[in-house]
Amino acid sequence: MRRFERANGHAGLPPASxxxxxxxIAAILLVLAVYIAILASHGAEGVDALxxxxxxxxxxxxxxxxxxxxxxxxxxMRGQLILTALAVTSSxxxxxxxxxxxxxxAGSAFVWLAGASxxxxxxxxxAALALLIYRQxxxxxxxxxxxxxxxxxxxxxxxxxxxxxxxxxxxxxxxTLSSLTMVAMPWLDLLVVAVVGGIAASRTLTAGxxxxxxxxxxxxxxxxxxxxxxxILDGGYRVGTLLDAGWxxxxxxxxxxxxxxxxxxxxxxxxxxxxxxxxxxxxxxGLGVLVLASQVAVSDLAINLATSTMLLASLRTVLAFRDVxxxxxxxxxxxxDDLTGLPNRRxxxxxxxxxxxxxxxxxxxxxxxxxxxxxxxxxxxxHDVGDELLVLIGHRLSGRLGSKDLLARLGGDEFAxxxxxxxxxxxEVMAGAIRDALAVPFTLAGIxxxxxxxxxxxxxxxxxxxxxxxxRKADMAMYKAKxxxxxxxxxxxxxxxxxxxxxxxLQELRxxxxxxxxxxxxxxxxxxxxxxVHGVEALVRWEHPSRGTLAPAQFLDLVEESGLxxxxxxxxxxxxxxxxxxWVLQGRPLTVAVNLSASALIDVELPQRIGAMLRARxxxxxxxxxxxxxxxxxxxRDRANDILSRLRETGIRIAVDDFGTGYSSxxxxxxxxxxxxxxxxxxxxxxxxxxxxxxxVSSAVSLAHSLGLIMVAEGVEDGVAYDELIRYGCxxxxxxxxxxxxxxxxxxxxxxxHREGSVVVRS
Ligand code: C2E
Ligand code: CA
Ligand code: CA
Numbered sequence: 016m017r018r019f020e021r022a023n024g025h026a027g028l029p030p031a032s033x034x035x036x037x038x039x040i041a042a043i044l045l046v047l048a049v050y051i052a053i054l055a056s057h058g059a060e061g062v063d064a065l066x067x068x069x070x071x072x073x074x075x076x077x078x079x080x081x082x083x084x085x086x087x088x089x090x091x092m093r094g095q096l097i098l099t100a101l102a103v104t105s106s107x108x109x110x111x112x113x114x115x116x117x118x119x120x121a122g123s124a125f126v127w128l129a130g131a132s133x134x135x136x137x138x139x140x141x142a143a144l145a146l147l148i149y150r151q152x153x154x155x156x157x158x159x160x161x162x163x164x165x166x167x168x169x170x171x172x173x174x175x176x177x178x179x180x181x182x183x184x185x186x187x188x189x190x191t192l193s194s195l196t197m198v199a200m201p202w203l204d205l206l207v208v209a210v211v212g213g214i215a216a217s218r219t220l221t222a223g224x225x226x227x228x229x230x231x232x233x234x235x236x237x238x239x240x241x242x243x244x245x246x247i248l249d250g251g252y253r254v255g256t257l258l259d260a261g262w263x264x265x266x267x268x269x270x271x272x273x274x275x276x277x278x279x280x281x282x283x284x285x286x287x288x289x290x291x292x293x294x295x296x297x298x299x300x301g302l303g304v305l306v307l308a309s310q311v312a313v314s315d316l317a318i319n320l321a322t323s324t325m326l327l328a329s330l331r332t333v334l335a336f337r338d339v340x341x342x343x344x345x346x347x348x349x350x351x352d353d354l355t356g357l358p359n360r361r362x363x364x365x366x367x368x369x370x371x372x373x374x375x376x377x378x379x380x381x382x383x384x385x386x387x388x389x390x391x392x393x394x395x396x397x398h399d400v401g402d403e404l405l406v407l408i409g410h411r412l413s414g415r416l417g418s419k420d421l422l423a424r425l426g427g428d429e430f431a432x433x434x435x436x437x438x439x440x441x442x443e444v445m446a447g448a449i450r451d452a453l454a455v456p457f458t459l460a461g462i463x464x465x466x467x468x469x470x471x472x473x474x475x476x477x478x479x480x481x482x483x484x485x486x487r488k489a490d491m492a493m494y495k496a497k498x499x500x501x502x503x504x505x506x507x508x509x510x511x512x513x514x515x516x517x518x519x520x521l522q523e524l525r526x527x528x529x530x531x532x533x534x535x536x537x538x539x540x541x542x543x544x545x546x547x548v549h550g551v552e553a554l555v556r557w558e559h560p561s562r563g564t565l566a567p568a569q570f571l572d573l574v575e576e577s578g579l580x581x582x583x584x585x586x587x588x589x590x591x592x593x594x595x596x597x598w599v600l601q602g603r604p605l606t607v608a609v610n611l612s613a614s615a616l617i618d619v620e621l622p623q624r625i626g627a628m629l630r631a632r633x634x635x636x637x638x639x640x641x642x643x644x645x646x647x648x649x650x651x652r653d654r655a656n657d658i659l660s661r662l663r664e665t666g667i668r669i670a671v672d673d674f675g676t677g678y679s680s681x682x683x684x685x686x687x688x689x690x691x692x693x694x695x696x697x698x699x700x701x702x703x704x705x706x707x708x709x710x711x712v713s714s715a716v717s718l719a720h721s722l723g724l725i726m727v728a729e730g731v732e733d734g735v736a737y738d739e740l741i742r743y744g745c746x747x748x749x750x751x752x753x754x755x756x757x758x759x760x761x762x763x764x765x766x767x768x769h770r771e772g773s774v775v776v777r778s
Contacts, residue, residue: 032088036274039084043077043267050074051260068114074263075107078270085273091666095143095150096273102139103266106236109133110262130196137203140233144210158338158721159217161331165324166216169297171209172304172320174237178205179314181244201244204237216297225275232268239265298328334721341718348711349675352424353701354402355409361676361697363423367433367482370421371475379475380442381482382432383489384412384449385497387467389428400460407457408466415445415452431486439474439505446470446503469496470503478506521577523559524570528582532558535590536756537607539765540727540749543741548766550606550640552749553591554756555583575614584615588628592639594759596632603766608640608670613647616654622661636666640691644672648687656687663688670727675715685722692719696730696750703735713743720744 050070082100089096112129175182181201211233214226239261246252301324308318350362358366371379386408393401405428412422412430419435432449434442449470456463471493479485488506496504504510527533537551557565574583591607598605615621629636641662648655648671659669670691671684675698694715701708712728719726728740731750740748754765 033278036278039081039274040271043081043271046070046074046077047260047264047267050263051257054255054257054260057255071114071259071263072111074260075110075266078263078266079104079107081270082273085270085276088274089277092147092150092276095147096276098139098143098146099269099273102136102143103269105132105139106136106262106266109136134196134199134203137200137207140207141203141210144207144214148210148214158331158334159723161327161334163213163217165301165328165331166297167209167213168320168324168327169216169300170212171205172317172324173300174205174208174241175317175320176304176307176313178241178244179317180248181241182314182316197244197247200240204240207233208237212297225272225278228268228275229272232265232272234265235268236262236265297324301325301328338718338721341714341721345675345711345714345718348707348714349698353705353707355406355424357409357413357430358421358423360423360425363421363425363431363433364482364676366421366423370433370435371481377436378438380434380437380439380445381473381475381485381489382434382442382446382449382503383425383471383473383486383493384430384432384468385470385493386428387469387497389466392464392466396460396462403459404457404464404466407459408453411452412449415449431489439472442472442474443503443505446472450502467502469493471496472503472505474505517573520570520573524557524573524577524579527557527559528579528586532560533583533586533590534558534758535587535594536758537594537762538749538756539754539762539769540608540747541753543737543745543748546769548605548769550608551762552608552610552642552756553587553594554610555587556756571612575612580612580614581618584609584611585624588625592628592632592634595638596634597759599634599638601763603763604638606638606640606668608642610642610672613644613651616643616647616658619658621658622665622667625662625667626665637668640668640670642670642672642693645674645676649683652683660688663690673729675711689724691725691727693727693729693749694745699728699730699736699740699750700732702739703733709739712740712745716743716745 050073053070079100082096082103086093086096086100109129109132112125112132115125178201182205211230215230239258242258242261243252246258252258301321304313304317304321305325307313308321350358350365352359367381389401389404392404405424409422409424409430412432416422416432417435421431421433421435423431425431432445434445437445450468453466453468456465458464471489471491473479473485473488473492475485478488488510491510492504492506495510496502534556535553536556537553539548540550540552541548555567555571557570559565574580588609591609595605595607618624625639626636629639643655643659663669668690669688670693671687671689672693673695674692675695692715694712698708698712698715702712703709716726725746727747727749728736728745729749731737731740731748731752733752736750737748737752754762754769757765
């Protein structure tokens with residue numbers, strides 16, 4: 016009891032309703048305890064029919080009542096719960112008919128009813144499980160499906176050994192309903208155990224918070240059947256032994272599961288090695304059966320099941336290795352600059368963050384390099400020469416650096432260097448050395464090219480505690496150096512012309528939040544296979560009274576720094592959901608995706624508040640998709656996992672934004688409660704002219720699919736990219752080629768034109 020109540024502490028259900036559930040569960044457990052105590056106290060003496068069967072009736076009836084209560088209370092999974100309740104009812108009717116038949120000695124009518132309704136339990140419960148699986152089939156990957164099949168076969172192969180006598184008994188005797196029951200039951204049990212084992216091993220399939228209770232209940236039920244069949248075969252079954260309680264306990268657990276299935280999820284799914292445990296266990300079971308078969312006689316059925324388990328398990332291993340390899344490729348490709356082979360901006364971000372976090376006490380200097388007049392090289396000698404020059408510059412720079420220094424190409428003619436253990440003096444010395452090195456002419460296309468570079472320097476920790484502020488300051492210093500032609504310059508606060516302006520903007524921002532100056536624009540996400548639009552992304556804009564419409568990049572940093580992100584998130588969510596509700600009224604329901612920053616996710620009450628916002632507008636949770644950056648997911652895994660699980664449990668879907676820019680590992684991604692990956696536009700944009708970028712996108716798409724996730728490509732700017740994405744099997748696309756982010760009215764007009772096919776999508 017206690018445990019249930021505490022576990023529900025932060026959940027979305029009112030406490031009174033969980034308390035009521037708690038009392039029901041207590042009642043079930045109490046009746047079971049009494050029943051078991053009475054059965055156990057019989058010992059070898061005779062059976063007290065009245066008490067026995069009285070309490071037996073009660074123990075079988077309570078689960079039925081509880082199951083139906085659960086069905087009435089349920090908000091989700093209604094279909095499964097109705098089927099489950101029907102199954103439990105049917106089994107209980109069967110049990111009770113036996114008792115009455117026995118009691119009243121009324122004979123065949125009751126016995127017939129008993130057999131029929133006990134048999135009916137199986138198709139009903141299998142249908143409930145099938146529905147549960149079917150509802151989650153979307154995006155179920157081959158790997159996950161294989162895990163499930165391996166788990167199911169493994170469990171079945173073990174059971175086939177245990178139940179061999181019951182399964183073999185099938186063929187003998189005349190065919191009556193009760194002999195049919197005896198014949199069919201073990202097979203049906205085998206099937207139920209296989210399905211339950213499969214669900215357990217797949218890990219992706221879930222059935223509510225306490226679904227382990229359902230699994231235990233069904234396994235116990237099957238175990239009681241097996242024991243019963245064994246005793247019947249030996250001619251040793253007697254009413255009034257502990258075995259009688261087996262079914263009641265099984266059904267009670269199923270009922271408890273049904274009751275708690277609407278409780279929100281408590282904790283994130285297991286991570287680390289644990290997820291692999293069940294498939295491994297199934298393979299071990301299969302192997303065990305085969306080893307056993309080499310020692311003693313084991314049925315063909317068991318051997319066949321075990322062999323299939325092993326074969327599929329090895330296929331599964333191959334798939335797992337392929338995924339790991341893909342992830343490694345993706346990570347390597349994602350981190351290197353195509354042209355120079357140096358680490359790129361992404362790599363700089365991850366590595367510097369790591370370096371700053373690890374050696375927070377040491378000094379560092381960030382140098383930002385920008386070539387002077389590089390554009391002239393490109394314009395007069397062509398891009399090929401320009402590219403070659405960048406490669407050579409990359410080589411020269413690397414030659415100057417120590418083993419602990421970091422060099423990255425940020426893009427264009429910009430490079431960054433993080434000097435390890437360097438203060439102002441060391442940084443200036445290095446800047447001088449770099450300028451000298453680059454001053455030596457390069458020979459290219461038969462011409463001696465003289466280059467020069469401007470370098471801005473920012474010092475850690477005194478000038479900035481993180482890469483973003485260091486880069487910003489180094490950038491300002493670099494511009495100053497370029498403007499004054501001084502070559503290099505260490506940042507000074509006088510370089511920062513934005514200080515005053517920022518303060519004014521901050522003041523204006525507070526007013527903006529109050530006076531409703533924020534608006535939301537929408538950008539459609541197009542289904543690549545059909546061209547249909549089912550969802551949009553909500554993107555905030557600031558209608559500034561004097562500066563016009565401002566993009567998020569112009570104010571989000573400030574919002575974050577000034578602690579206003581929480582308020583902004585709330586405003587955007589409210590506006591986006593209002594709009595979603597209007598679209599429903601117009602008869603064109605669209606899912607809206609809202610971006611959440613890391614700071615918005617600190618708020619533990621977020622899931623509850625979002626739930627209330629959805630309910631207030633009568634919207635199903637599936638209307639909302641939340642986009643969360645990979646960076647946040649990686650920076651605080653436990654918290655991310657916890658809050659995302661709680662959000663997703665309510666039916667809200669989760670997308671990983673800017674995918675590819677972070678450092679997700681395959682195992683981690685796989686265990687995250689997410690639905691969608693949004694491939695960062697930096698990959699998509701280079702796809703058309705860069706074979707490596709194309710390979711990367713294709714590989715990312717198959718990776719997403721192997722994890723059972725939907726892949727959305729961002730930044731689709733032309734028809735070529737669009738067609739390529741179709742070829743790679745990408746699911747959805749978003750980008751200027753289709754539609755820019757626009758106000759809702761404009762989006763509605765675009766949707767009409769798009770549906771009429773007048774919007775050109777293909778190239
Ligand atoms: P994002 O989540 O990656 O959003 C996609 C951005 O890419 C949008 O920029 C969109 O206008 C832009 N975009 C879409 N298609 C193309 C294309 O084909 N080419 C190019 N070059 N760009 C394209 P926007 O609206 O300026 O938003 C920038 C970022 O600001 C967003 O990036 C998101 O991280 C953040 N943001 C926007 N709205 C919100 C919000 O309400 N809350 C929070 N926390 N962040 C927001
Ligand atoms: Ca986004
Ligand atoms: Ca994005």
